[in-house]
Amino acid sequence: MTELVLALCIFLARTVDMSLASFRVIMTVKKKMILASVIGVVEAAIWFVAVQEALSTDSNSVLIVCGYALGFGAGTFLGTYLSNILINDKIDIQIITSSTNSKLIEALREKEYAVTVFDCYGMKNEKNMLYIVADSKKYKEIVEITNKFDSSAFVTANENKYVLNGYFGKRK
Incomplete structure (x- = not known):
């Protein structure tokens, strides 16, 4: 995989992972324990794959770091945004x-x-x-x-x- 493709894959994985994390925290606060637990399992699996890919590359490219960090930020934003749309209290x-x-x-x-x-x-x-x-x-x-x-x-x-x-x- 080229560095750019790997960075993009890590970005997408972190975006999904952090979106789930944001939603999971809200479900935890709302005492939806089973849903929060299921989301946590999926979130942890995605996080593990993203970290494994980021750390197993032979390259020390800044693109990998940027993909990871930008995915974290984008996922936090997206997760919060979607939670505000989906949750109507x-x-x-x-x-x-x-x-x-x-x-x-x-x-x-x-x-x-x-x-x-x-x-x-x-x-x-x-x-x-x-x-x-x-x-x-x-x-x-x-x-x-x-x-x-x-x-x-x-x-x-x-x-x-x-x-x-x-x-x-x-x-x-």
Whole structure:
């Protein structure tokens, strides 16, 4: 094998290996132990082959090192990117806004978000806290709607581990 072809093969192997590693870590955090273990076995096998090929060459070419290192970076990026696309969790979103912001509540409900409204008191005046459980992919849309009606609203979001019952809009 020529050095360039070997470097390309190592790059591709590391890209796949690190993509799997990124996904495996996310599955581990989400307590999907069996899936994480299976991914780990495949990841380790690919890593072993990539390292074996990189170290068994007679050449001291910088191309081999670049293929290995660039594959690591590309795989980390790709794995994280794909995980964000494939994993759609529920998140809790809290929006603290002025107590007279009924148009924001209406706009969110028109988009089929279930909004629970709490009266609360901020540092100096009355506020509303809007509580929404939504798909994580909807966060950006919710923030855009919020900013249309109250650009100074305080917005927080947290990953939600379990959701039982509730309304989540029309299924597509």
